[in-house]
Amino acid sequence: QTGSANTNPSDSADDEYxxxxxxxxxxxxxPLDFDTGSSDLWVFSSETPKxxxxxxxxxxxSKSSTAKKLSGASWSITYGDHSSSSGDVYTDKVTVGGFSxxxxxxxxxxxxxxxxxxDTVISGLLGLGFDVGNTVKPRAQKTWFSNAANSLAQPLxxxxxxxxxxxxxxxxxxDTTLAKGPIGYTPADGSEGYWGFTATGYSVGGAKLNRNSIxxxxxxxxxxxxxxxxxxxxxxxxxxxxxxxDSQQGVVFDCSEDLPSFSFGVGGTTITIxxxxxxxxxxxDGSSTCFGGLQSSADIGINIFGDVALKAALxxxxxxxxxxxxxxx
Ligand SMILES: O=C(NC1CCCCC1)N[C@H]1[C@H](O)[C@@H](N2CCCCC2)[C@@H]2OC[C@H]1O2
Numbered sequence: 138q139t140g141s142a143n144t145n146p147s148d149s150a151d152d153e154y155x156x157x158x159x160x161x162x163x164x165x166x167x168p169l170d171f172d173t174g175s176s177d178l179w180v181f182s183s184e185t186p187k188x189x190x191x192x193x194x195x196x197x198x199s200k201s202s203t204a205k206k207l208s209g210a211s212w213s214i215t216y217g218d219h220s221s222s223s224g225d226v227y228t229d230k231v232t233v234g235g236f237s238x239x240x241x242x243x244x245x246x247x248x249x250x251x252x253x254x255x256d257t258v259i260s261g262l263l264g265l266g267f268d269v270g271n272t273v274k275p276r277a278q279k280t281w282f283s284n285a286a287n288s289l290a291q292p293l294x295x296x297x298x299x300x301x302x303x304x305x306x307x308x309x310x311x312d313t314t315l316a317k318g319p320i321g322y323t324p325a326d327g328s329e330g331y332w333g334f335t336a337t338g339y340s341v342g343g344a345k346l347n348r349n350s351i352x353x354x355x356x357x358x359x360x361x362x363x364x365x366x367x368x369x370x371x372x373x374x375x376x377x378x379x380x381x382x383d384s385q386q387g388v389v390f391d392c393s394e395d396l397p398s399f400s401f402g403v404g405g406t407t408i409t410i411x412x413x414x415x416x417x418x419x420x421x422d423g424s425s426t427c428f429g430g431l432q433s434s435a436d437i438g439i440n441i442f443g444d445v446a447l448k449a450a451l452x453x454x455x456x457x458x459x460x461x462x463x464x465x466x
Contacts, residue, residue, distance in 0.1 A: 140236030161201025172358030270330020321404025342397030353440030
């Protein structure tokens, strides 16, 4: 068995990617942010304060004949951008891309932080990280993918995120036609709940890859490519107008710049992010100053290959073999 779901950028800056998920009986369809950087499936619900839920599609367990309250269970999560949510837990049927898990922990939000209240295009997150990262207490719950894995044709999923176009999350199979180059595989470290890996080197503007390895995570839930300052500086030293903008909390440059590409080595292959994908968006509507898709990870302490990097590749999240595959797109 397999599943295949379309995913769409939420706005003109590809800030996040939205995938529709069916929950309960009859199906309640919610737009969720699939996040390989976390391991909770949580939703805005009938239990979310009305003022917070305004503008969001919500899940009502009381309207689902297959919903069951998970007695005594609660959850609470804080993300790297300091957004947060918490609540109680139901189990219900959850279908993604035509594949159903009959009893999935659906974490109902009784509290959500301002960032989520304001982000009305999503009704929650579907974590695709490792189960160890799940926040439900007293007993951690499995992710949708973890519950599905044993029934899928292969215990893996792929992410094919695109700039301002419809992409896909495929479960149980690899559609190699989505890629232009071979898939390079490298071991994945799931011990922290993330999909951790090591890139073997990098280069700017098509130069030969150096041998400076970069250890980080493949995170569909983070918009940017966040790397060490020495890498960020090596890149922006090639961009005449680049400067750090305190108010924007990042490197900005003239939107008219012809940005160099950024390449990294992984699993014996090279992934090249075209400069165009690193020109993320004007700092404000109509501005001729643009915000960089590559920024510093210095304040975080971990390198993050977020959507800016993932958009250049077909990425295979292979749970069965504990490995990540990257193919140029
Ligand atoms: O916190 C992270 N990543 C961190 C970024 C800083 C450095 C450490 C990792 N990801 C979150 C992301 O920012 C959220 N956001 C909502 C608004 C549109 C953009 C996405 C969304 O909710 C949780 C998750 O996804």
